[in-house]
Amino acid sequence: MNDPESSITITLPDGAKKTVSAGTTVADIAKSIGPGLAKSTIAGEVNGKLVDACDPILTDATIRIITPKDAQGVDIIRHSCAHLLGHAVKQLYPTAKMVIGPVIDNGFYYDIAYQRSFTADDLAAIETQMHTLIATHYDVIKHVLPRDQVTAIFEERQEDYKLQLIAQLIADMPNETQMGLYYHEEYIDMCRGPHVPNTRFLEHVKLTKISGAYWRGDANNEQLQRIYGTAWATKKELRTYLNMLKEAEKRDHRRLGKELDLFHFHEEATGAVFWHPKGWTLFQQLIEYMRRRQQQSGYIEVNTPDMMERSLWEQSGHWQNYQDHMYTTETPDKQTLALKPMNCPGSVLLYKHGLKSYRDLPIRMAEFGKVHRYEFSGSLHGLLRVRHFTQDDAHIYCTTEQMQKECTDIIELVLDIYKQFGFEEVSIKLSTRPENRMGDDATWDILETALVESLQHLALDYQLNPGEGAFYGPKLEFVLRDAIGRDWQCGTLQVDMNLPARFSLEYIDNNGARQTPVMLHRALFGSLERFTGILIEHYAGKLPAWLAPLQVSALTISENFNSYASRVTQALTLSGLRAELDDSKEKVSYKIRQQTLKKTPFMIIIGANEVETGQVNLRLLNGEQMNFANLASAIDHLTTICRPPDAINQQQAIAALGFQSYSTSIPLT
Ligand SMILES: [Zn+2]
Ligand SMILES: [Zn+2]
Numbered sequence: 001m002n003d004p005e006s007s008i009t010i011t012l013p014d015g016a017k018k019t020v021s022a023g024t025t026v027a028d029i030a031k032s033i034g035p036g037l038a039k040s041t042i043a044g045e046v047n048g049k050l051v052d053a054c055d056p057i058l059t060d061a062t063i064r065i066i067t068p069k070d071a072q073g074v075d076i077i078r079h080s081c082a083h084l085l086g087h088a089v090k091q092l093y094p095t096a097k098m099v100i101g102p103v104i105d106n107g108f109y110y111d112i113a114y115q116r117s118f119t120a121d122d123l124a125a126i127e128t129q130m131h132t133l134i135a136t137h138y139d140v141i142k143h144v145l146p147r148d149q150v151t152a153i154f155e156e157r158q159e160d161y162k163l164q165l166i167a168q169l170i171a172d173m174p175n176e177t178q179m180g181l182y183y184h185e186e187y188i189d190m191c192r193g194p195h196v197p198n199t200r201f202l203e204h205v206k207l208t209k210i211s212g213a214y215w216r217g218d219a220n221n222e223q224l225q226r227i228y229g230t231a232w233a234t235k236k237e238l239r240t241y242l243n244m245l246k247e248a249e250k251r252d253h254r255r256l257g258k259e260l261d262l263f264h265f266h267e268e269a270t271g272a273v274f275w276h277p278k279g280w281t282l283f284q285q286l287i288e289y290m291r292r293r294q295q296q297s298g299y300i301e302v303n304t305p306d307m308m309e310r311s312l313w314e315q316s317g318h319w320q321n322y323q324d325h326m327y328t329t330e331t332p333d334k335q336t337l338a339l340k341p342m343n344c345p346g347s348v349l350l351y352k353h354g355l356k357s358y359r360d361l362p363i364r365m366a367e368f369g370k371v372h373r374y375e376f377s378g379s380l381h382g383l384l385r386v387r388h389f390t391q392d393d394a395h396i397y398c399t400t401e402q403m404q405k406e407c408t409d410i411i412e413l414v415l416d417i418y419k420q421f422g423f424e425e426v427s428i429k430l431s432t433r434p435e436n437r438m439g440d441d442a443t444w445d446i447l448e449t450a451l452v453e454s455l456q457h458l459a460l461d462y463q464l465n466p467g468e469g470a471f472y473g474p475k476l477e478f479v480l481r482d483a484i485g486r487d488w489q490c491g492t493l494q495v496d497m498n499l500p501a502r503f504s505l506e507y508i509d510n511n512g513a514r515q516t517p518v519m520l521h522r523a524l525f526g527s528l529e530r531f532t533g534i535l536i537e538h539y540a541g542k543l544p545a546w547l548a549p550l551q552v553s554a555l556t557i558s559e560n561f562n563s564y565a566s567r568v569t570q571a572l573t574l575s576g577l578r579a580e581l582d583d584s585k586e587k588v589s590y591k592i593r594q595q596t597l598k599k600t601p602f603m604i605i606i607g608a609n610e611v612e613t614g615q616v617n618l619r620l621l622n623g624e625q626m627n628f629a630n631l632a633s634a635i636d637h638l639t640t641i642c643r644p645p646d647a648i649n650q651q652q653a654i655a656a657l658g659f660q661s662y663s664t665s666i667p668l669t
Helices: 026-033 035-040 071-092 120-135 147-156 160-172 235-251 253-259 277-296 310-316 344-352 400-420 441-457 498-502 528-538 559-574 588-597 608-613 631-641 645-656
Strands: 007-011 017-021 043-046 049-052 061-066 107-113 140-146 178-184 187-190 205-214 223-231 307-309 328-330 336-339 363-372 388-398 426-431 463-465 475-481 487-496 518-527 552-556 579-582 602-606 616-620 625-628
Touching: 017 026, 026 035, 026 043, 026 061, 043 071, 061 071, 071 107, 071 120, 071 178, 071 187, 071 205, 071 223, 120 205, 140 147, 147 160, 147 178, 147 187, 160 187, 205 235, 223 235, 235 528, 253 528, 277 363, 277 388, 277 400, 277 518, 277 528, 277 645, 307 310, 310 336, 310 344, 310 498, 344 363, 344 388, 344 498, 344 518, 388 400, 388 528, 400 426, 400 441, 400 475, 400 487, 400 518, 400 645, 426 441, 441 487, 487 498, 487 528, 498 518, 518 528, 552 559, 552 588, 559 579, 559 602, 559 608, 559 631, 579 588, 588 602, 602 608, 608 616, 616 631, 625 631
Parallel strands: 007 061, 426 463, 552 579, 552 602
Antiparallel strands: 007 017, 043 049, 043 061, 107 223, 140 178, 178 187, 205 223, 307 336, 328 336, 363 388, 388 518, 426 475, 475 487, 487 518, 602 616, 616 625
């Protein structure tokens, strides 16, 4: 043991040190700590790198043992489930060819080439086979072999796709001579690992769906089948997730969009929304809300052209870096134009119009800009992923000194807005300088510090994503959690000193010298189309009254009351409520059912009593009823309850200025 060649020092997370012989594995160390830990060891982290529990440790190292309790442990379980899926598929369908099986959020998938389409029955059979294999608790064995041997193994197995992947690996990494193989009994898969040491860790797995995919993601290549699954560390987590999926299906905005008559899509305009009157009303509520919030926060609103000259996009760098996603066109006079994929260059041209002084700054320039980005049709998903969408974009031009205050104000604004839309849980991610970046480190220090200090100033927690920033500046991302626990990244804030320099933006400082302003890019909803989809799913279609496309529906009990009901509806409309009359010949119970399905928050039922007495019978979506002595008091109630949440803030803000706000002031008479 005294031979320095053969003993190494291991440091555990609590700082404890152990001297062990070189070649000891994570599994050995776990065993020396205790049998419980040994049993739950999935893998290890050695000097910050994930390794298999069976990998020998050859140098002094800091190690951490990974169990199913760690997020990495769950990822390893998911990845191993992909291999297990391969094992089961090849036992049931020996001629199937395995392609790739990566981990995704909450689960994994495997792309498979097979002569016929897999059915739901196949999926069930594969899952049963997986569970049979899990129950045998077989060990997963790792072998690291020379490349030639690996190639020979997959040649013998006629795994054509694996062979192509190996050839590509060899081309990409000519210096790597060895490759890792994982043996699930007779099934062999190649992988970097790490993987679970035994299938007993894989119990909480469920296959979820089959979809199509293309080899290398290219629609010109042969079609493959993709089997999706989910896997968790415990039965409880699996069950919670499956319940969430079921709930998500019920809330699917594409289905609700149809049921609530909000929008549809057409083959003639893939990835573009056809808004129906009700959907467009909802969309407009978002714009009007954001417009008010921006006006109150000192923004100006502008509009820039949809199509601009190629030279502009060359100057912005989009032509070189983003062309695959751009729609371009040539005019009869041979100009090449592009539909804007982003609003920044247009905003920059507006800023450049006329000389700016330090006294003009900050300029907070907002635009509800419609942007156009070509995406593969396979990646489109209802309103959540479209090719043509509207951003609540704004660019803030300011001095370096003003930058942090502007960042703080934006963060406060976005969090307040999400709260008003019913999202209480918001997490923040900070992405810092990537490896490939523009600008010097001193500039990056300034930009990153501005974001960090803004967050600290507001005492907000954040998750750091080192190296994930844009090439021109660091970024904050705002992720909101919806009613069923799903996370959606919506708002972003980026600080940028690159684009202003690229476009030679200037302002004159207080000494008369020319300076370059800082530019902040921010979108709070992000894409309005996407945010609408998220709202529909968050509320399961039952939108808050202020957002509901139709707020009140007047329903007549018989035709005799149509003319009175029509006057009531007009009065509601004139009061600023979104109201409609159903004076059809249907029974009132049928009308109520229809409005309930449409999730209209309020119904006013009109019959003989209402016409004679002028009283109002208001019915809520949950069946509760309220009676009002007259229409005026009903309208008072409705306009209060349908008031947007920012109206309440507005009154508080007026009070904060030392004035009585209009609704609380007492008339002088
Ligand atoms: Zn793997
Ligand atoms: Zn921008």
